[in-house]
Amino acid sequence: MKTLLLLGCAMLMAPAATQARDSSAHSTPTPGQRVVEYDLHISEQRLAPSGRKVRALTINGTIPGPVLRFREGDFARIRVHNDLPDEETSTHWHGLLLPNKEDGVPYVTTPPILPGQTHTFQFTLRHSGTYWFHSHTHLQEQSGVFGGIVVEPRGGEPVKADREQVLILSDWTNIEPHEVMRMLMRGSDYFGIMRHNSQSILGAWKRGNLKDYFRREWSRMVPMDVADVGYAAFLINGQRQTRIEGRPGERVRLRVINAAAATYFHLTSSAGPMTIVAADGPPVQPVQVDRFLMAIAETYDLIITIPASGEYELRATAQDGSGHASAMMGQGVPHPALSPPRPNLYQMDQMLSLSLEEQESDPRAPLKLARPGSPYKLLKATQDTTLPAKLPHRKITLHLTGDMVRYIWSFNGKTIAEDPYVKIRKGEVIELELVNDSMMHHPIHLHGHFFRLLVGNGARSPLKHTVDVPPMSRRTVEFDANEDKDWMFHCHILYHMMSGMARVFRYEDSPPTHATPAESLGHAAGLKRDMSAAATPGMASHHHDGQLGEHSHDMSYLWGAASLQTQMSTGLLSWMNPKNNLLLSWELGWRRTPTTEHEVDSIYQRYFNMNFQAYAGFRFANHGGGNRAIAGFNYRLPLMFLADFTVDSNGNGRFQISKRFQLTSRLGTSGYAFYDTGSRWEWSAGADYTLMRNLSLSASYHSDYGPGIGLIIRF
Structure with a gap:
């Protein structure tokens, strides 16, 4: 009944629902405190930072957004307007110490800013320095939602200069960021081609590293890299x-x-x-x-x-x-x-x-x-940063873990959706040991705190909020747990954070923040504004579990590939998240047969690690045993051969082995052979050449259907 009343009132007030609504909590500056105000409008445009016009997200019409300038001690009042037609947004004030509800992480500390809404952030600038702000919603940061912050110290900078300038570094892709994530999760090597550093047999031979190449394959290790995405x-x-x-x-x-x-x-x-x-x-x-x-x-x-x-x-x-x-x-x-x-x-x-x-x-x-x-190691603080010895001390070790085959990034082998919280207590010193078990650098950022970077500089250990952890190394930091509620902690490679390398540091005995859209509206006004919000376009389309918003569940994507050749067609359609697959694969052949033969597998697959997966499902076929249930597993062998063992409800078994050889960055060969107790031997070998991100030329020979040429389409 209450829901119907809200919806009815919202319909009566439809004109008000189209106007920007202020969803902030109001606080006031102290007497005599200087107030500095900004309005930031997040909107959608088509821009060409790399020479080709694509969709971009801007702040006040530009990428990056404006530089926000303050003096230490100022009171900031920043109105963030969401002018996007159907997307939530947010703004995190990276590196600034401020009240928990102003930190700007949607659903964790601060309500998201729904389409058409305005949220006013209000806080005092407690310290000086160079900082920045960015969206903490989905992958919006990649599309341009970021800008700089300068806070001048009381009394001026200790090191004088004749002038100053802000330089904001960024990377730009012409590929929609969610498509970037989908390509990473599906294992596409197209970014390696873009960067001119994808590994191949010919490339290893040219560099004199052919032995290293096959040694890596013998060890069942995927190719190494220092970056994930190829940028325009x-x-x-x-x-x-x-x-x-x-x-x-x-x-x-x-x-x-x-x-x-x-x-x-x-x-x-x-x-x-x-x-x-x-x-x-x-x-x-x-x-x-x-x-x-x-x-x-x-x-x-x-x-x-x-x-x-x-x-x-x-x-x-x-x-x-x-x-x-x-x-x-x-x-x-x-x-x-x-x-x-x-x-x-x-x-x-x-x-x-x-x-x-x-x-x-x-x-x-x-x-x-x-x-x-x-x-x-060269960075020394200008004053003693030692934390009080009387405070209780606790050590927490977090391993930085990842699976490049599946593109799963995590702490201690678990994504934030699997293990969301690291619980700490107010009034203790946390020594945080970060152990990087992966072959990539990770920039680890803690919200709401500065930590001491312990690299041998003793009392002058520098204060930072972000630390690089190189491959197969460790960093140790420590901080005073002097806040309350929940604070994000994550890898600042955007795609690593979104695929799971994040946690929330939760203060025990402190009520968590309930930063939901409903609360966002409640901050602004009373029942009338709540009712008009019910008609907000796009509001009903966002469903989030718990208090983590988009981090409460692992990301999932649908992708596929299909070859169409003169003698046959093969293909794969997959829905995947970090540990699960729903797979539909097919093989159709029409040459050398009186009728078109088909074998279609519809299976559920559980991913355990890059070397082992198990599955079960149903095989639809008009030859070699007909329709039957199947179950089996894949196992990766040395030299990256993939072995597959299947049994079916007819009592037959199948053993298959397959392998791909990447000859150059664009040219590869692959093949498989299997023995099935119901249909005996079958084998195929082929080659493909990548033309563009979604298209390759292909040629193959199949033991039943003969030779053919065609295309591979990826989607």
Whole structure:
């Protein structure tokens, strides 16, 4: 009855439902406190950051959004307007210490901003530094919902400069971000082709690493990589190239923000050493570096001097070497910066070199590599950061785990949907040991807290909110658990977080935040606004379980591939999430047979790990035993051969072995052979050449249907 009343009133007030509604909780600044206000409009446009117009999400019409500037002690009042027609959105204030309800993670700390709504964030700027903001909804950050934040300290910056400039690094894809995630989950290697670093037998031979290639396959390891996504462009302030303003001899403070969704950057300058004066906001003792690796979501304040003559370059090179963005300074003869050499993905030793160098006593050892690491050992706080010894101390170890075959990323082998919370208690010091069991870097970010990065600098250990954990290495941080309620903790590679590498740090004996859309509306007004909200377009289309929103369930996708050749057709349609598959596969043959033969399997498959899966279902066939129930399992053998064992309800068994050889980045060969006690031997061999993301040429020979040529279509 109550629901009907709400819906009826909503219909009567339909005009009000089309207007923006303020869904925030109101608080007020203290007397005399300066109030700084901004309006941010998140909307949809078609833009061409890489030269091709595609759908983009903008803030006040631009990518990135505006830089929000404050002074320490200011009261911020930021109205975020969701102008999207049918999507929720959100805004997280990355690195800022603020009340839990203002943190901006939908359903965890802050209500989502529904289409047509406005949410007003209000908080005091408690500390100075360079920070940024971004959407924490779905994959919107990849589409452009991010911008910079500058908080000037009371009394001015401790390290003086003649001027300053914000440089926001980002990556750009012309592929819709949910399609990017679908491609990653299905195991597409097209991004490797885009980056010109996919592994192949010919590529290994050219580099002299053929033995390494087959040693890896013998060990049943998937090809190594340093990045997941192939990007169309890398940008600084939304452009491939921008300018650093300044006259010759001037000192410029560059506030560099890595707002990329999935790209680490190597920073190098042809104008000489850069001086780091702040990291993740707080100041550090000035230290000069020639180059360093900047993790996703980190910020660094750098001091550079505009050269007396000539044009010089600050270059941000993608970690995988697939491209770069430039900030030019000065006028005259060009002096380009150099990019680090591209990684050799065939050798594990090169992938592990950074982890080994970081164990050296020389604090600059990681920066001396041809492909340098983070400058962490050089970073020293400007004051004592030691936490009170009287506080109780607790150690928590989290393993950073992943499965590249399935694209599952997790902590301790479980996604956030499987194991959502890490429970802590207010008033204790948490020592957090992060152990990276994977072969990729992970930038780990904690909301609502700064942690001490323990890299051997004792009382001057720097304060950060994001830390890079290199492959097969570990980092140790510690923080004062001085908050309450729930705070997100996650890998800041957007696709890793969304596939499960996240947790919520939950304070025990503290009521969790109930950040639902209904509460969002309740903040703004009373029953009248609640009733008009019931008619909000798109509201009913979003269903979320519990208090985690989109993180309460693992992501799932539908994908498929089909070959159509002159003698036969094969194909696969799959619905998948991290551990489960619903599969429909088929083989149709029409040459050398009086009628078209078909074999169609409809099965459920359970994924245990990359080497073992079990399944059961039904086989529809008009030959070789007819229709029957089947059950079996797959097992990966050395050299990446895949063995398949099946039994059916007719009492027959089938053993199959298959293998793919990737000859070049685009050309591969594959084949299978099986013995079935009901239909005896069958085998097939073929080759395919990738033309584009969804299309390949193919040719094959089948023992029953003979030779043929055609196309493979992926969808």
